[in-house]
Amino acid sequence: MSQSTLSSAIEGACVSLEREGGLAWVTLSNPGRLNAITVSMWGQLQQVFEALSQDMSVRCVIIRGADGNFAAGADIREFPELRGDTAGVRHYHQEILAPALHAVAECPHPVVAQIEGVCVGGGLEIACQADLRIAGASARFGVPINKLGFSMAPDEMRGLLGLVGRATTLAILLEGRVFDAAEALSLGLLTRVVPDAEVADQTLASAERIMRGAPLAARINKRQSRHMAAGLPLTESDYQDFFSYAESRDHREGVSAFLAGRTPTFTGE
Numbered sequence: 001m002s003q004s005t006l007s008s009a010i011e012g013a014c015v016s017l018e019r020e021g022g023l024a025w026v027t028l029s030n031p032g033r034l035n036a037i038t039v040s041m042w043g044q045l046q047q048v049f050e051a052l053s054q055d056m057s058v059r060c061v062i063i064r065g066a067d068g069n070f071a072a073g074a075d076i077r078e079f080p081e082l083r084g085d086t087a088g089v090r091h092y093h094q095e096i097l098a099p100a101l102h103a104v105a106e107c108p109h110p111v112v113a114q115i116e117g118v119c120v121g122g123g124l125e126i127a128c129q130a131d132l133r134i135a136g137a138s139a140r141f142g143v144p145i146n147k148l149g150f151s152m153a154p155d156e157m158r159g160l161l162g163l164v165g166r167a168t169t170l171a172i173l174l175e176g177r178v179f180d181a182a183e184a185l186s187l188g189l190l191t192r193v194v195p196d197a198e199v200a201d202q203t204l205a206s207a208e209r210i211m212r213g214a215p216l217a218a219r220i221n222k223r224q225s226r227h228m229a230a231g232l233p234l235t236e237s238d239y240q241d242f243f244s245y246a247e248s249r250d251h252r253e254g255v256s257a258f259l260a261g262r263t264p265t266f267t268g269e
Helices: 039-053 076-082 086-105 122-128 154-175 181-187 196-212 215-229 236-242 249-260
Strands: 002-005 014-020 023-029 060-065 111-115 118-120 132-136 140-142 178-180 192-194
Touching: 014 039, 023 039, 039 086, 060 122, 060 196, 076 086, 086 122, 086 154, 111 122, 111 196, 118 122, 122 154, 132 181, 132 196, 140 181, 154 181, 178 181, 181 192, 192 196, 215 236, 215 249
Parallel strands: 023 060, 060 111, 111 132, 118 140, 132 192
Antiparallel strands: 002 014, 014 023, 140 178
């Protein structure tokens, strides 16, 4: 397993990347701060996902937090200096947070969020960009920013709206409650809830199921489901994209393996 870590302006706060074959782990870490996300960490998150997006040997990405928590939102210690006026607020949300969330959302590879402990504010915004979200039973969710006197920025709200719709998004934001995993599942925020002790194993099992499938098909499903969810009309180029797998090596391999009663070996070609 290989690992790389980008340094942070706040000592110990970082986003690390580990690789084992086609699987990548992206870990949020800010010791003693419930992995609160610093400006540097937002930048690192963007860089890591942009790099992963260019690497077609990646089959799946797991994003997680260190030491039993996903992330407790943005690191508020930086707010007075970085968000002290309108220009600072806009720069923070449009030039720092939005590009990082966009990089996660636009990753062509399947992304699975492994959620333990606290997943609130910016942490929940990151989790919303994943394709699957697997949480421990004691995990906690919410966006209590109304207590800080500000609203959720448009580029951050988009992910939450896409998952749960306007009514639930408003309930989460207006009430500012922190709620449990069972409620998060019922609201549509989560893919599944598992016992706390099984979160890592169940997330890995999900990633392994994904990686046993054809990566080309997974990328098409991600790309076109986003397009269709946006309500955009299908063009001829969209249909060409949908069916671009037809003459691929993986398609031939999948059909051949099924007919022969063997396990397929996909290469992404």
